[in-house]
Amino acid sequence: MNYRGPGRVRAEEKPMPEILHPEDCIVKVLRSCICGSDLHLYNGNVPDTRVGSTFGHEFVGEVVELGSEVNKLKLGDKVLVPFNIACGKCSFCRQGLYGNCHESNPEATAVGGIFGYSHTAGGYDGGQAEYVRVPYANFGPTVIPEGMDLDDAVMLTDVVPTGYQAAEMGGIQPGDTVVIFGAGPIGIMAAKCSWLFGAGRVIVIDHNEFRLEFVKNYAKCESYNFKSIEDPVQFIKQTTDWLGADVCIDAVGAEAAGSAMQTITGRKTLMQAGSATALFWAINAVKKGGIVSIVGVYGPTGNLVPIGNVLNKGITIRANQASVKRLLPKLIDHVQKGTIKPKALITHRMPLRNVSDAYRIFSDKLDNCIKPILIPPTVKE
Amino acid sequence: MEKIAKGIPDIKDWGIDADPENDPTYPMKPNRTDEEQNGYTWERSVQQAETVEILKSTERPNLSAVFGTSVPPKGLSGAIRRYAYKNSEGQFSHWLPLLIADRVNVVEGIIDDLKKGKVPNIYAEKGFNAMWKYNRKAAIGMIAANVAAVSALGLFLFRGRIFNEGKSVKKALQNYNM
Numbered sequence: 001m002n003y004r005g006p007g008r009v010r011a012e013e014k015p016m017p018e019i020l021h022p023e024d025c026i027v028k029v030l031r032s033c034i035c036g037s038d039l040h041l042y043n044g045n046v047p048d049t050r051v052g053s054t055f056g057h058e059f060v061g062e063v064v065e066l067g068s069e070v071n072k073l074k075l076g077d078k079v080l081v082p083f084n085i086a087c088g089k090c091s092f093c094r095q096g097l098y099g100n101c102h103e104s105n106p107e108a109t110a111v112g113g114i115f116g117y118s119h120t121a122g123g124y125d126g127g128q129a130e131y132v133r134v135p136y137a138n139f140g141p142t143v144i145p146e147g148m149d150l151d152d153a154v155m156l157t158d159v160v161p162t163g164y165q166a167a168e169m170g171g172i173q174p175g176d177t178v179v180i181f182g183a184g185p186i187g188i189m190a191a192k193c194s195w196l197f198g199a200g201r202v203i204v205i206d207h208n209e210f211r212l213e214f215v216k217n218y219a220k221c222e223s224y225n226f227k228s229i230e231d232p233v234q235f236i237k238q239t240t241d242w243l244g245a246d247v248c249i250d251a252v253g254a255e256a257a258g259s260a261m262q263t264i265t266g267r268k269t270l271m272q273a274g275s276a277t278a279l280f281w282a283i284n285a286v287k288k289g290g291i292v293s294i295v296g297v298y299g300p301t302g303n304l305v306p307i308g309n310v311l312n313k314g315i316t317i318r319a320n321q322a323s324v325k326r327l328l329p330k331l332i333d334h335v336q337k338g339t340i341k342p343k344a345l346i347t348h349r350m351p352l353r354n355v356s357d358a359y360r361i362f363s364d365k366l367d368n369c370i371k372p373i374l375i376p377p378t379v380k381e
Numbered sequence: 382m383e384k385i386a387k388g389i390p391d392i393k394d395w396g397i398d399a400d401p402e403n404d405p406t407y408p409m410k411p412n413r414t415d416e417e418q419n420g421y422t423w424e425r426s427v428q429q430a431e432t433v434e435i436l437k438s439t440e441r442p443n444l445s446a447v448f449g450t451s452v453p454p455k456g457l458s459g460a461i462r463r464y465a466y467k468n469s470e471g472q473f474s475h476w477l478p479l480l481i482a483d484r485v486n487v488v489e490g491i492i493d494d495l496k497k498g499k500v501p502n503i504y505a506e507k508g509f510n511a512m513w514k515y516n517r518k519a520a521i522g523m524i525a526a527n528v529a530a531v532s533a534l535g536l537f538l539f540r541g542r543i544f545n546e547g548k549s550v551k552k553a554l555q556n557y558n559m
């Protein structure tokens with residue numbers, strides 16, 4: 001996959017990746033996904049996204065080459081690769097903040113390295129490809145447990161941990177009302193996981209009817225279309241005894257719809273780091289003393305959010321890139337026991353050579369798309 | 382706690398109400414180690430060799446132990462990026478030039494394609510087939526917008542020739558190496 005500019009990607013031959021560090025390995029990709037995060041790149045909203053880059057931070061594959069110091073993997077191992085590149089040794093990694101590693105991104109200190117996610121996230125080529133260079137192979141890649149479906153495994157590289165962490169950061173206490181903005185894969189997973197923390201009520205807000213219907217069944221929660229509600233904040237207040245939700249989760253990020261002013265300043269003219277409509281709603285709809293958990297991704301400059309209300313309401317904001325490696329042991333167990341069934345979210349399987357159409361379908365939410373996966377030509381299914 | 386307290390001036394009752402469960406980043410830090418108090422002292426992996434030009438944030442002293450090597454800075458966009466990386470991540474003069482460089486890079490990408498004898502199929506790259514199949518209205522809108530843009534450009538160039546403004550257009554194109 002090769003990025004050519006906003007809205008333009010194509011499949012193209014590129015040179016084989018090489019081992020550049022003794023702790024690298026090369027992975028032959030068996031499946032990769034397109035993520036809501038890729039849309040920020042696709043739309044040209046992330047600074048330092050260079051033409052010629054390969055995206056893709058959600059992939060599973062087979063180890064085909066090992067650096068001289070890799071001793072935790074062997075050739076032929078089937079691995080799932082967390083989207084964050086983490087050394088496991090810096091003080092951030094040692095505290096479980098694997099999404100904030102200090103030794104994987106020379107270009108910016110504000111974010112750790114991420115596969116296929118612009119030079120602002122380290123300048124790595126990603127997994128929407130046949131082969132990928134995977135650094136810190138002794139630490140990141142995790143051998144896929146015997147019997148686990150590769151479709152479930154690929155969802156453990158990002159979607160499941162991110163949805164889970166969204167709920168975890170919400171500090172959900174038994175009985176809490178949790179409102180989730182966004183019924184994409186991340187919002188759907190956050191809704192599912194909110195129950196695991198003991199939520200009393202889970203409400204999802206979006207404007208895509210198909211996804212709203214899906215999440216209602218998949219996560220057994222309430223779901224509402226913000227297009228048919230005049231004012232989502234007022235609606236949430238009304239339905240929570242006029243107090244607001246205990247926890248609001250932003251699972252939308254920079255491509256949010258729903259406010260012309262935010263869309264024009266955030267998405268069309270890039271005067272702010274993406275459209276902050278969902279975050280705006282989340283801050284205003286949460287109870288006083290409540291928690292806003294942000295997993296929706298925004299750019300590095302700044303956004304129009306009602307920070308005065310954060311102060312006046314005494315809100316706690318928690319946010320991060322998901323710490324995939326920290327959560328994997330628990331979440332692999334949840335998937336193996338059937339507590340979470342992630343592959344149900346995959347609606348489209350497309351050959352990697354159709355990557356241009358796959359991006360269009362996912363970006364415009366065409367053909368009732370929730371999660372598309374790309375299959376490289378070297379893989380026979 | 383004790384370790385942190387060491388470097389702190391003698392403040393009466395310092396830390397008596399500290400509650401690890403109330404760390405706003407909890408449960409992100411289940412095992413708070415206080416290691417960041419030691420500064421940048423951890424054992425690093427060997428340093429990856431800098432085989433291509435890497436632009437480094439001014440907010441760190443060194444390159445990270447590993448880094449990506451895709452698409453090193455090049456051409457006009459590369460020059461703008463080099464400038465941007467002179468400013469820290471806290472400044473607009475870092476991020477805005479990068480966004481401008483990204484746009485310049487798109488034009489460079491098309492020139493690169495043409496130089497290789499490849500005319501980029503922008504419709505296909507934009508996933509026009511999928512749009513045509515699942516959202517006919519948007520697909521037709523895209524064609525209409527492109528027709529309008531091409532006619533406007535044609536008109537501009539034509540008018541430019543009549544009023545002898547062609548030179549400035551040509552010059553601009555030369556600057557782009559076209």
Ligand SMILES: NC(=O)c1ccc[n+]([C@@H]2O[C@H](COP(=O)([O-])OP(=O)(O)OC[C@H]3O[C@@H](n4cnc5c(N)ncnc54)[C@H](O)[C@@H]3O)[C@@H](O)[C@H]2O)c1
Binds near residue numbers: 039187255257
């Ligand atoms: N923090 C992390 O580690 C992490 C990891 C993965 C994804 N993400 C981010 O999570 C977000 C969601 O990812 P995804 O894959 O589910 O994306 P997606 O594009 O599939 O889903 C986003 C959904 O939000 C809906 N939406 C748009 N505006 C809205 C609004 N104002 N209110 C409510 N819903 C609205 C859209 O209709 C869409 O269904 C993205 O910003 C992505 O970058 C973060």
Ligand SMILES: [Zn+2]
Binds near residue numbers: 038057083159
């Ligand atoms: Zn992702």
Ligand SMILES: [Zn+2]
Binds near residue numbers: 086088089092093
């Ligand atoms: Zn680290």
